[in-house]
Amino acid sequence: MSLLFQETNTTSSIDSDWHWGQLPPASPVLQSWLHEPGSLTRRLRQHCQQFHVKVLADGVLRPLMPAQAEWLQAEQGYCREVLLCCDNIPWVYATSLYSPATQAALPALSGLGSKALGELMFEAPDLTRTPFELTGLTPTQYQQLAAHAGLAATEPATMPWARRSALSTGQASVLVTELFLPNSAPYQDLV
Numbered sequence: 001m002s003l004l005f006q007e008t009n010t011t012s013s014i015d016s017d018w019h020w021g022q023l024p025p026a027s028p029v030l031q032s033w034l035h036e037p038g039s040l041t042r043r044l045r046q047h048c049q050q051f052h053v054k055v056l057a058d059g060v061l062r063p064l065m066p067a068q069a070e071w072l073q074a075e076q077g078y079c080r081e082v083l084l085c086c087d088n089i090p091w092v093y094a095t096s097l098y099s100p101a102t103q104a105a106l107p108a109l110s111g112l113g114s115k116a117l118g119e120l121m122f123e124a125p126d127l128t129r130t131p132f133e134l135t136g137l138t139p140t141q142y143q144q145l146a147a148h149a150g151l152a153a154t155e156p157a158t159m160p161w162a163r164r165s166a167l168s169t170g171q172a173s174v175l176v177t178e179l180f181l182p183n184s185a186p187y188q189d190l191v
């Protein structure tokens with residue numbers, strides 16, 4: 001499945017191979033961020049004075065790519081694209097994808113605004129998540145994403161890594177993809 005979700009034909013998607021397991025090698029700091037089991041929002045808050053969520057897009061997703069439709073098991077879905085910012089610097093580009101059934105089961109998802117999705121979902125005592133899948137972006141893929149998300153299109157010094165995992169509570173399930181942006185703390189021992 002692609003990293004970026006198509007929305008009303010306006011955004012492009014980046015095809016990327018997702019892997020299970022211990023990727024990438026050699027950086028304990030990056031590993032710990034990629035495998036953080038708790039709320040990423042909570043962890044990011046610990047690294048800055050001021051945390052905020054910048055919503056890039058929020059709405060119905062149509063048409064869906066086949067793999068997205070397969071995951072959603074629905075003809076359409078909802079997609080939210082955000083930047084998680086620490087002291088005004090974007091550290092994480094995140095997308096979340098969910099079906100109309102999930103929206104019905106968890107209506108608060110629709111009114112999140114600048115509240116972080118993690119702050120809603122991690123309140124649920126029965127929250128579970130699927131094992132993380134990881135992928136690294138090529139410089140070209142990163143430039144494509146940077147242009148889409150309005151980020152500085154500088155060549156990243158290290159390969160940018162993303163993770164994805166589905167968060168579930170009750171009948172609600174949200175596929176969350178998070179890309180750690182270049183120059184954020186997860187890469188501190190790589191640059």
Ligand SMILES: C=C(O[C@@H]1C=C(C(=O)O)C=C[C@H]1O)C(=O)O
Pocket residue numbers: 038039040041042053080081082084092094095096115116117118119176177178
């Ligand atoms: C899933 C979490 O929520 C974060 C917040 C998001 C949002 O507000 O859209 C999206 C993905 C996450 O990185 C989390 O904190 O772990």
